[in-house]
Amino acid sequence: MDVQQFDFELPEHLIAQHPLEDRTSSRLLVLQKQTGDIMHQRFTDLIDHLKPGDVLVMNDSRVLPARLIGEKAETGAKIEILLLKSLGDDRWETLVKPGKRMKPGTEVVFGNGLLRCVCEEVTETGGRIVRFLYEGIFYEILDQLGSMPLPPYIHAQLEDSERYQTVYARERGSAAAPTAGLHFTKPYLEKIAAKGIQLAYVTLHVGLGTFRPVAADSVEEHVMHAEYYEIPEETAEMVNRAKAEGRRVIAVGTTSCRTLETVGRAHGGKLVATSGWTDIFIYPGYTFSILDGLLTNFHLPKSTLVMLVSALAGQDHVMNAYKKAVQEEYRFFSFGDAMLIL
Numbered sequence: 001m002d003v004q005q006f007d008f009e010l011p012e013h014l015i016a017q018h019p020l021e022d023r024t025s026s027r028l029l030v031l032q033k034q035t036g037d038i039m040h041q042r043f044t045d046l047i048d049h050l051k052p053g054d055v056l057v058m059n060d061s062r063v064l065p066a067r068l069i070g071e072k073a074e075t076g077a078k079i080e081i082l083l084l085k086s087l088g089d090d091r092w093e094t095l096v097k098p099g100k101r102m103k104p105g106t107e108v109v110f111g112n113g114l115l116r117c118v119c120e121e122v123t124e125t126g127g128r129i130v131r132f133l134y135e136g137i138f139y140e141i142l143d144q145l146g147s148m149p150l151p152p153y154i155h156a157q158l159e160d161s162e163r164y165q166t167v168y169a170r171e172r173g174s175a176a177a178p179t180a181g182l183h184f185t186k187p188y189l190e191k192i193a194a195k196g197i198q199l200a201y202v203t204l205h206v207g208l209g210t211f212r213p214v215a216a217d218s219v220e221e222h223v224m225h226a227e228y229y230e231i232p233e234e235t236a237e238m239v240n241r242a243k244a245e246g247r248r249v250i251a252v253g254t255t256s257c258r259t260l261e262t263v264g265r266a267h268g269g270k271l272v273a274t275s276g277w278t279d280i281f282i283y284p285g286y287t288f289s290i291l292d293g294l295l296t297n298f299h300l301p302k303s304t305l306v307m308l309v310s311a312l313a314g315q316d317h318v319m320n321a322y323k324k325a326v327q328e329e330y331r332f333f334s335f336g337d338a339m340l341i342l
């Protein structure tokens with residue numbers, strides 16, 4: 001399958017640079033996956049499309065202030081490090097700029113020595129494995145020294161770092177936000193729950209590989225980065241009961257979708273309480289084992305996320321919806337508007 005099938009023209013002014021003042025005030029494009037029919041609505045209309053008994057599954061991963069600016073201990077040269085994945089024992093997989101300054105053995109100092117790291121190895125993809133050295137609690141030091149790792153297409157400063165977190169974010173570990181959940185407020189979630197919609201949570205720590213455009217010419221040649229996930233017992237039971245009773249399971253975001261499908265596919269269409277690493281790549285031709293619907297944002301051209309959405313609603317329907325979204329000047333990407341596929 002040709003990657004170019006998932007390309008589209010996007011005027012730069014449609015890339016949202018700021019979150020809206022009210023999280024729920026974004027627009028909502030509703031796409032019927034069977035017919036391709038489209039409705040243009042507001043995010044607050046989402047509740048009208050949800051039925052009592054539906055299970056809404058959200059990713060409760062919390063974004064780390066994963067961007068660190070430091071200096072080489074030897075020369076004082078500036079180095080930027082982005083934390084991607086915890087490997088345990090204070091070792092992390094990272095991206096480094098400029099990479100050529102970070103050879104194995106290089107020591108970098110942050111915050112006048114409050115935090116240090118030593119480069120241990122270069123990864124196959126050009127990243128670095130580093131080991132951090134510090135006294136105290138690592139995440140408290142990171143909160144003090146780190147900054148939010150906003151995507152490269154967002155050039156504006158973020159006044160309030162909590163606006164790049166969902167209101168239900170709990171489990172620290174993501175290098176990027178699960179952005180479909182940014183539209184919810186606590187009162188709106190309470191309103192949804194009061195209608196009889198069940199709220200369930202999974203954790204998937206989002207890596208940057210999810211968002212990168214596919215470099216290969218053929219979809220099938222692309223290799224996904226692995227990301228850590230957890231499914232709690234309560235969520236597994238809630239989803240299994242809904243599937244057994246013919247009720248809908250709707251994922252909030254592609255990360256929730258990938259978590260559900262990773263485990264559902266491995267266990268014959270049922271969830272189990274488990275954790276692990278997933279590199280599942282969902283593209284047209286995939287048969288969903290759990291998912292009935294998806295709430296998501298508008299994604300980058302030729303990205304694995306556009307391919308996932310196309311697997312659910314059909315490539316023609318999705319590319320037509322994106323064309324309409326551009327015509328109607330929807331806001332795109334992390335701080336942009338939402339799409340509901342049912």
